[in-house]
Amino acid sequence: MKGLLLRLSALDADAATAVRVIAHFEALLGGGLDPASLARSTAGLAGCPAGLELPDGRSARSGPDGVALPGAPGHVSGRVELEPAGGVWLERAGAPGPFDELVLEWMAITARVLAGRPWQSRVPQAADPALVELVLSGREDAPDRVRALRLLGLSPEAPLRVIAVAGRPGTDVGMEAVALLGRGGLRGTVRVARAGSLGAVLVQRPEGPGRKGDAAGGGSPDDGVGGGNSSDRPASTACELRAALRERVRERGTAHGTAQGIRVGVGGAFDPLEARTSWSQACAALRFAAAGSPREAVADHDELGPVALLADIPVERLRAQEDVRRLGRLARGERGERAGHGGELLAALAAFCRTGSLRQAAGELHLHHSSVAARLTHVEKELGWRLRDPQDRFRAQLALYALRLADGGEDLGGG
Secondary structure, three states, X not given: OHHHHHXXXXXXXXXXXXXXXXXXHHHHHOOOOOHHHHHHHHHHHHOOOEEEEOOOOOEEEEOOOOOEOOOOOOOOOEXXXXXXXXXXXXXXXXXXXXXXXXXXXXHHHHHHHHOOOOOOOOOOEEOOHHHHHHHHOOOOOHXXXXXXXXXXXXXXXXXXXXXXXXXXXXXXXHHHHHHHHOOOOOOOEEEEEEEOOEEEEEEEOOOOOOOOOOOHHHOOHHHOOOOOOHHHOOOOHHHHHHHHHHHHHHHHOOOOHHHHHOEEEEEEEEOHHHHHHHHHHHHHHHOOOOOOOHHHHEEEHHHHHHHHHHHHOOHHHHHHOHHHHHHHHHHOXXXXXXXXXXXXXXXXXXXXXXXXXXXXXXXXXXXXXXXXXXXXXXXXXXXXXXXXXXXXXXXXXXXXXXXXXXXXXXXXXXX
């Protein structure tokens, strides 16, 4: 029946089905668990053979009928590695199913618990899109919005923050959002729904917006945001999202399409009756995000500060600006001897503009610093900038932001 549920859900993939998949593994985590039962349960859920090998050498394979399978795996249609060794996999004869990535991700989370890694449960709840739309609306009466908040399990008194999530073309953004947040990345009460072409995430925390660490100054050192001692204050919402993306990329490899395709915009914390303002900020911040590194894929309206005002400039004016036009040609691979490598060039430029350090940029991109230096030299040659000059670096950063806004936030900076 569980395999059938997934096959039927393929006809209408949504966040609610993703939550059901997560709930299945949460139930496993709440009871007695061993490698054989995990393989057996996952195979029944996915409707195909499943297997795992833990770092300590324990392994198991099972068919969807619950019968243990001997020997090595057959055709592995999807796999997630475990650290320091081992992995989990599905053995589907045809193309991967619509929920295979989510099943594998949660199978891996469960396998880590088997290997001794602690687990804390914070599953986001799929919400009624009509209720979320009502909360985000500026046209409905306040009593109706209060009623919608209560039906969603949210308080009309505590501050509310809204997050916008975009995925790769052809993916279900609700499922993408649940898959990202299901690993417990966000503290507080979390509700997820589709809002048009985007995923809308409502987050409510009891501490409120004035709490330390929930703004730009609360970033952790490896995010390159803010400063101070991060050990005495919680990470900001944006930092938690970047950490979740970073873990997902680490699990699946830096070139994995789903991890690379997610972009997130974070709005500010407001009175719940002003949720539409946070949603507007989240959608504006999303335009600054570029799929690729977790640091670039999550844009926080609070962190952007006055740079967010660029989103108010008409797209036509941004596209007409000369720096933006030249950077766009470079991004599309139309110029110079590195034609066709525009994404690599922009990724190097973005990392260097943000860090101001060649070695830090190289570390973030997992490249040798000489490779990054060569890419930056090419950018300087084509655009006439001296990136060691703070003024030119600021100019380049503005041009990068303007290019993302002009192109609707498309992935021009990944790599």
